[in-house]
Amino acid sequence: MIADDSLIAARNLSLHFGSIPALVDVSVDLWPGEVLAVVGESGSGKTTLLNVLSGRMRPDEGVVWYRDPAGSLADVHTMPAPALRALHRSDWGFVQQDPRAALRMAVTAGGNVGERLMAQGARHYGNIRAEAIDWLRQVEIDENRVDDLPRNFSGGMLQRLQIARTLVTHPRLVFMDEPTGGLDVSVQARLLDLIRSLVARLNLAAVLVTHDLSVARLLAHRIVVMQRGVAVETGLTDQVLDDPQHPYTQLLVSSVLQA
Amino acid sequence: MNEILQGYNFAYLDEQTKRMLRRALLKAVAIPGHQIPFGSREMPLPYGWGTGGIQVTAAVLGPNDVLKVIDQGADDTTNAVSIRRFFAKTAGVATTTDTATATIIQTRHRIPEFPLSENQILVYQVPQPEPLSKLEPSRGETRRMHALAEYGSMHVRLYEDITRFGHVAISYDYPVMVGGRYLMAPSPIPAFDNPKLHMMPALQLFGAGREKRIYAIPPYTNVRSLDFDDHPFCAGRAPHPCGLCGSETSYLDEVVVDNKGGRLFVCSDTDYCETRRAAGHVGADA
Ligand SMILES: Nc1ncnc2c1ncn2[C@@H]1O[C@H](COP(=O)(O)OP(=O)(O)O)[C@@H](O)[C@H]1O
Ligand SMILES: [Mg+2]
Ligand SMILES: [Zn+2]
Numbered sequence A: 001m002i003a004d005d006s007l008i009a010a011r012n013l014s015l016h017f018g019s020i021p022a023l024v025d026v027s028v029d030l031w032p033g034e035v036l037a038v039v040g041e042s043g044s045g046k047t048t049l050l051n052v053l054s055g056r057m058r059p060d061e062g063v064v065w066y067r068d069p070a071g072s073l074a075d076v077h078t079m080p081a082p083a084l085r086a087l088h089r090s091d092w093g094f095v096q097q098d099p100r101a102a103l104r105m106a107v108t109a110g111g112n113v114g115e116r117l118m119a120q121g122a123r124h125y126g127n128i129r130a131e132a133i134d135w136l137r138q139v140e141i142d143e144n145r146v147d148d149l150p151r152n153f154s155g156g157m158l159q160r161l162q163i164a165r166t167l168v169t170h171p172r173l174v175f176m177d178e179p180t181g182g183l184d185v186s187v188q189a190r191l192l193d194l195i196r197s198l199v200a201r202l203n204l205a206a207v208l209v210t211h212d213l214s215v216a217r218l219l220a221h222r223i224v225v226m227q228r229g230v231a232v233e234t235g236l237t238d239q240v241l242d243d244p245q246h247p248y249t250q251l252l253v254s255s256v257l258q259a
Numbered sequence B: 001m002n003e004i005l006q007g008y009n010f011a012y013l014d015e016q017t018k019r020m021l022r023r024a025l026l027k028a029v030a031i032p033g034h035q036i037p038f039g040s041r042e043m044p045l046p047y048g049w050g051t052g053g054i055q056v057t058a059a060v061l062g063p064n065d066v067l068k069v070i071d072q073g074a075d076d077t078t079n080a081v082s083i084r085r086f087f088a089k090t091a092g093v094a095t096t097t098d099t100a101t102a103t104i105i106q107t108r109h110r111i112p113e114f115p116l117s118e119n120q121i122l123v124y125q126v127p128q129p130e131p132l133s134k135l136e137p138s139r140g141e142t143r144r145m146h147a148l149a150e151y152g153s154m155h156v157r158l159y160e161d162i163t164r165f166g167h168v169a170i171s172y173d174y175p176v177m178v179g180g181r182y183l184m185a186p187s188p189i190p191a192f193d194n195p196k197l198h199m200m201p202a203l204q205l206f207g208a209g210r211e212k213r214i215y216a217i218p219p220y221t222n223v224r225s226l227d228f229d230d231h232p233f234c235a236g237r238a239p240h241p242c243g244l245c246g247s248e249t250s251y252l253d254e255v256v257v258d259n260k261g262g263r264l265f266v267c268s269d270t271d272y273c274e275t276r277r278a279a280g281h282v283g284a285d286a
Helices: A046-053 A081-089 A109-119 A125-138 A155-167 A185-201 A213-219 A237-242 A247-258 B015-030 B051-060 B078-091 B139-147 B152-165 B191-197 B270-278
Strands: A008-017 A020-030 A035-039 A061-067 A073-075 A092-095 A173-177 A205-209 A222-227 A230-236 B066-071 B104-108 B121-125 B176-178 B182-184 B203-208 B213-217 B223-225 B252-256 B263-267
Touching: A008 A046, A020 A046, A020 A061, A020 A230, A035 A046, A035 A213, A046 A061, A046 A173, A046 A205, A081 A092, A092 A155, A109 A125, A109 A155, A109 B152, A125 A155, A125 B152, A155 A185, A185 A213, A205 A213, A213 A237, A213 A247, A222 A237, A222 A247, A230 A237, A230 A247, B015 B051, B015 B203, B015 B213, B051 B078, B051 B104, B051 B121, B051 B203, B051 B213, B066 B078, B078 B104, B191 B223, B263 B270
Parallel strands: A035 A205, A035 A222, A092 A173, A173 A205, B066 B104, B104 B121, B121 B203
Antiparallel strands: A008 A020, A008 A061, A061 A073, A222 A230, B176 B182, B176 B223, B203 B213, B252 B263
């Protein structure tokens, strides 16, 4: 059964790497404007789930449905490659843990933010630049940095630049893989605040992969808990974290409390 | 007709190779601006001397053709002379330096100043056929980008130039969109020549020997140089008249005329300059 208003509906996803079960019969739904956190320890299949949901990786079994703005459902893994790439350029966005891998480090901040606009056919230099400046402001980067190369940006700034570059085309859905991983705690806190306010203001739906339950607590409406490729528990964030039902979730929550 | 060198097939290449090349050329004409792979042959010239252009010329040359070969606009460079002599010997065709008389013009780095006609074919020697090669080193990825017409990254390059220099700082091999579909490298002609690519009555064929690619612009095809609405493409030219013929519209070379640092701006297209002088045009330095 697929609800009429779900944005993503994934059913019975399985994927093995050799003998490693990275995904085992996983089903998830995502609603418009909702942030879904995928949590679990390292190696539990979080990134694999993100890659399969976003069509970057093909499952052995199962299907991922995406509902386009016109309301019709498309199977992410059977749609033609141009259609999927177009989705990634416009309706969807991807924020990965390492901004250096996502950004063009030899291109100015403005060029990085403007790229998706140009990919969509924007051909007015002044407008592209103005929009890039506006987005730098929205991610709290001084607009004077618009012509600077990201080479000299701090880790937190790089990640904010990646977010600006992703959001500039107003996607409805953003996939994020450990967006605050590898950053200092104080930098993390600021970035989390920023992501939270952007997601709320832009009414974004997001799938957020994190091994950090406090990140999930702060940003997510709902949580899916992964253990060895299995979605062992799904529910509203507060319910799952305050009253975990599955023994593995209980273990995760108690280890955070002890730390 | 000249005496044909004994022991060679007409225009050097064997008929089977020419048929293979013609098939690639037909595909190229059918899909304007799209690069077609071909089985490039060893030629009796090193790469960089126009082996791609020579193979294309060999494939389209007939016994009644009149061949002109230019290198940077000049008919008399070593490279141009040796290619012309090569076809005179292996095909026995007539050669010329006169743009209007030629039926096939093989060129490196220029388009002639005199407008070409429907009865002519312009063959370009191409060192790097892939316009995206500087942005994306992977062949597979550039193929995908062409297939999906994903050319945003090329505009990023233009964006960066305008940001840094106030204008697009590409003076040679300025990328173009062919027929509104394929991004194409026009070979290292000056950006000044780009407008001539557009709606040209002559057939334009491009051969890259080392990279084993052929592409084409059929007659009367729309060819647009990439730009931004608020920074339209502009073809630069040195702000001087030609010192010899006085032309104020031709592309100029700057040449050193003596060992006291004296300089002269002259037409890079030598046939154009000579034809104008023969017709009585005189520049300030003539
Ligand atoms: N491309 C791959 N090839 C082989 N094994 C992989 C590959 N990607 C992930 N895995 C394995 O699949 C399991 C899940 O990985 P992953 O989804 O990256 O977990 P997580 O993101 O939760 O750390 C791990 O055991 C990992 O080693
Ligand atoms: Mg991971
Ligand atoms: Zn002249």
